[in-house]
Amino acid sequence: MVQATALPRNETGIETVVGILKQRFGDRCQTGASIREQHGHTTTYIENQLPDAVVFPHSAEEVSEIVKTCALHKVPVIPFGTGTSLEGHVNAPAGGISVDLMQMNKILAVHASDLDCVVQPGVTREDLNTHLRDQGLFFPIDPGANASLGGMASTRASGTNAVRYGTMKDNVLALQVVMPDGEIIRTAQRAKKSSAGYDLTRLMVGAEGTLGLITEVTLRLQGIPEAISSARCSFPSIDAACQAVMMTIQYGIPVARIELLDALSVSAANVYSKLDLPETPLLLLEFHGSERGVVEQAETFGTIAEEFGGSDFAATTSTEERNKLWQARHDMYWASHGLRPGAKGLSTDICVPISKLAECVTAAADKAEEMGLISPIVGHVGDGNFHCLPLIDMDNPEEIAKAEEFVGWLNDLAISMDGTCTGEHGIGQGKRPYLLKELGPAMKYMAAIKSALDPDNIMNPGKII
Amino acid sequence: MVQATALPRNETGIETVVGILKQRFGDRCQTGASIREQHGHTTTYIENQLPDAVVFPHSAEEVSEIVKTCALHKVPVIPFGTGTSLEGHVNAPAGGISVDLMQMNKILAVHASDLDCVVQPGVTREDLNTHLRDQGLFFPIDPGANASLGGMASTRASGTNAVRYGTMKDNVLALQVVMPDGEIIRTAQRAKKSSAGYDLTRLMVGAEGTLGLITEVTLRLQGIPEAISSARCSFPSIDAACQAVMMTIQYGIPVARIELLDALSVSAANVYSKLDLPETPLLLLEFHGSERGVVEQAETFGTIAEEFGGSDFAATTSTEERNKLWQARHDMYWASHGLRPGAKGLSTDICVPISKLAECVTAAADKAEEMGLISPIVGHVGDGNFHCLPLIDMDNPEEIAKAEEFVGWLNDLAISMDGTCTGEHGIGQGKRPYLLKELGPAMKYMAAIKSALDPDNIMNPGKII
Known part of the structure; x- marks a missing residue:
């Protein structure tokens, strides 16, 4: 495999957090080697860097609790969906907690007359389309894998339909996000367009979990032609x-x-x-x-x-x-x-x-x-x-x-x-040197945004920046 | 008129900066009352808050020079296009320098085969469409006014065609921006889609000049049907x-x-x-x-x-x-x-x-x-x-x-x-209380981004945040 740089580990913090999460989440906090290996690896060509535990939350409130615990002890948080990203996005170069969102897989609302829906991040694109079919609707974005919609938002995914329907950037209307300090925010309302302040939706789409953890996605839908x-x-x-x-x-x-x-x-x-x-x-x-x-x-x-x-x-x-x-x-x-x-x-x-x-x-x-x-x-x-x-x-x-x-x-x-x-x-671990070549001077400001929102660099460290 | 809150003025800084800019830009730095009044007011319903001088740069390098001078002396910078914004966006509640971008009005490139173009911020939408017509292309976004494209990007404008062609958010491919420290960056390449890091393009679109000053806009174009x-x-x-x-x-x-x-x-x-x-x-x-x-x-x-x-x-x-x-x-x-x-x-x-x-x-x-x-x-x-x-x-x-x-x-x-x-x-001065009602907890993170990029709050102060 291609080697990845390891980052310094906060051993004491990690030990404390794993203890707290085990007590709090019981069987929903796993520390076995094979489950940790699976959560650090999957389809990437980059060597495996294991998280120290994998937690399976059921709600934004639980995610918030996990992030607050990690924030207090300065321990990394790495979001995980289907693990089909390709650039080492789910690796844990400084160890920490993998947050597996696949049990948050409810379709919360389909507003057929507004051509939108609200889903939890662990819903996959195929699940959503199966659910929508009877209503004459579909969601067009289709990376090769049957990825989770939270993961697709995080990597600004697209696929074969993008030439007509755009990418995740164009098809996410709003997000609920657990921020690096554990606070739960909503980035926008459900209106089709808005000029209401900074576009936090688009900032989070493609941020690869480095600025917050997506716990709800409002998506635009299309009528089946x-x-x-x-x-x-x-x-x-x-x-x-x-x-x-x-x-x-x-x-x-x-x-x-x-x-x-x-x-x-x-x-x-x-x-x-x-x-x-x-x-x-x-x-x-x-x-x-x-x-x-x-x-x-x-x-x-x-x-x-x-x-x-x-x-x-x-x-x-x-x-x-x-x-x-x-x-x-x-x-x-x-x-x-x-x-x-x-x-x-x-x-x-x-x-x-x-x-x-x-x-x-x-x-x-x-x-x-x-x-x-x-x-x-x-x-x-x-x-x-x-x-x-x-x-x-x-x-x-x-x-x-x-x-x-x-x-x-x-x-x-x-x-x-x-x-x-x-x-x-996306950039993940693998494309960081090229991002610097591509956008050079802009990187300083990406780093400033990262530091402002996540001063202790706990959200998916070692990716993008 | 509807009253607007005045902010504390940095008199010494303003006096110094106006002196420097007058010497540097000669006739392209104006301090007459009527020109200042015009640059603080225009179509808004909010009372006039005048800038102390109006400067007319010709290039991104000149804008950078102006911003660096203002940054050094902590003096506000307010970008100005056609002045057709409605929410007091061009007012100067703490005084400072209005940067009139209308002399930066060149269409730098039309890439007909890529369906995109690169323009300076002072090009208006009607000018662009007149220029494009012979090539069978058009730019669809049309607020009522014949606004400048830099201003339209800044307010995330749309208009009558948005139902089909989207808003400025969907039609800006990349920006050149002078950041609050005076550095010139490019937010993206000209590719039609990208997952390369944080979406600074979308962060700047709709930021109303509070995070930087747009000096070049790369726009998607459409073929005339x-x-x-x-x-x-x-x-x-x-x-x-x-x-x-x-x-x-x-x-x-x-x-x-x-x-x-x-x-x-x-x-x-x-x-x-x-x-x-x-x-x-x-x-x-x-x-x-x-x-x-x-x-x-x-x-x-x-x-x-x-x-x-x-x-x-x-x-x-x-x-x-x-x-x-x-x-x-x-x-x-x-x-x-x-x-x-x-x-x-x-x-x-x-x-x-x-x-x-x-x-x-x-x-x-x-x-x-x-x-x-x-x-x-x-x-x-x-x-x-x-x-x-x-x-x-x-x-x-x-x-x-x-x-x-x-x-x-x-x-x-x-x-x-x-x-x-x-x-x-957009939010400008007028809609700030409603933005807070609308997005509540998210405002804290908008403010954190603003502080990170513009720690002295010199870029269009008193707007959005």
Whole structure:
């Protein structure tokens, strides 16, 4: 695994807090090695740094109690959802208390006529959508994993639908947050827009638990469109596929999804998801609208695709076919690992202005090949966001060094193109050096905000700042 | 006028800074009474609190110089755009330096293929749209006034198109900001989405110049739709009009604009804009999409309107007719003043969840009548946001008291409905007591952020916090 810096531990404080929490929460405070290991690790490529205990609260009041106890004794608090973050977000480099929010999994209210809902942080996106379906509503944000909505807010997640519906930043209306001193606040009312003071909602979205712990999320919902159609189209090269994406976006076709899989990814998906797709760069699309609207959109896209040598264009309104394709897309992280069994993927997450997309993806593919890396590429290309996933033997330090060199090179390339090192995964532990390169002078003020709200640095220390 | 609290003045510091700036900026540092009066006042209903000097910088570096000078001597800095804010945002309750940004009015870049642009803060929304038109692009956010884009970012402005295109929060990609210590930062790269650290962009949008001074704005742009049609429809009551709005939103019709004018507003518009509309509650709409799409949308709305007793439904694709209607809508602030010449309007700005819209607008109209106030109502009702504009004789303390009672009652009503006291105007000086009612415990953390970034409280003091 990739090493992470350990931070000084407050042994006395930790011992005291674990004692208090055990007494207070009984079986809901666990200190066994395997549960602690699971709560520090999960899908990241970064080495495991265990918390000292895992607590399972049932309410904001209980979270507040935990945070107040930790604050008093200056002990770290690390929020935990499904553990599907990728940049070491749930590691405990200074030890401390992992707060597992998955027992706070109630859907508190669905305001169908306002197109919003209020959920606890442990509700997953799939749970929410299952609950909403009967009411003709859905929540569009879909990272690959079936992540918790609190975690998705914390990492400013997005996914395949972001090109049309935005990211968590655009879809969180308000939050309830337990602040670093244990106080419970609400960041906004439920109105659709507001100019009422500093935007604490957006400050907490993407703060990765370093400024407070989210205990309730008010989300915007969407009506299930009258018609949905999906399409796929193969291209002779990555460049051709990206050129088609760029023109689709610039034409203003309101695609709901437009996803790229390179040839390597298609071959991985064919195996993992039992598909039979041509093994060349592929675009997967989805269109939302009226019956006539989705036909119009698919036709316009078809014309664009043809211009760039697209072939095997197939549009369908069959729900079954559509679900199969999108399930395969969501399983790509796991499917890709099949390309090199035993290896671990180091996901990159750059996002560039759309005009740079073709140049950037092509350069990334060329560089990986030049470096001898097996590195499939998938991407939410309508937003200029894509992931290379170099598959690395984590017992081989040379390979790790090579992968890190590739990741660094790619992040630098994105930054030089006025893009970002992370479109949706967040900074965590892994991307901190690149955040500094990307936003340099702004970091001083992020640090000032962190110090002002969390002077003892107890909230998820070692992440972002 | 409504009185505003004066804050302690740092006379020595102010005198020193004015001397330095006069020497440094020559004619671009003005101290005449009338120019100072103009820079503290403009469209607000709050009494004039003059700055001590007005400086006209040409670059971020010059702004940085001004802020560093003020920071050294602990003298207030108040940013100024077109002065069209409504809540005393540009007043100088502790004196200090008004920084007029209107000479920083260059459009620095239009990245047509990325659908974004970079502008200086003094570019107005109309200037930008004139510049963009030839490229088939537009910037959708349109407060009534032809405001500056820096000012619009600072107040988190929106307007009639927000129901479809969002507010400034959704349309600012990145900012260049001169921080309270004079350092120049960039809050984000130009990528369409990002999870790179705290969202300083969104923190600065709506901060009303209290955390820094915006010197560059990167904005998302939209392609001019293939087809635009507009429509108007009269209703027997405010309730009926609002019910039609609620159903339109709940049906997911992607209206670009849906605006309410009450009967009083229609009569004011008829006079001011030489129209001949039936003097009953009116909805104005606009649809954006493909040729077929806008027809579909208008038809679906027509069916809904009929259900609620809508009459005189008229849709048109004529640009001239459309512009005439929307110009009338944008002129409503001035038109309303014609209802009572010599009086001053005290604009309210509440925004409630859409399910509460009919109840809330009706209650507001009834209350104004009960209190004997002349108070036309207009609103961006698709977002649940509307403005009552009680027209007050500002020389009559009893009337002012009555208006303030009405405003307070209405803000409390909105807050009780999980809404906000301000959908788009901001807090400024006028709405501070309501912000406290609305977000209570959260205010402590807003204040902590303010103190961390601006420990001497020099950036637009007396606003928000």
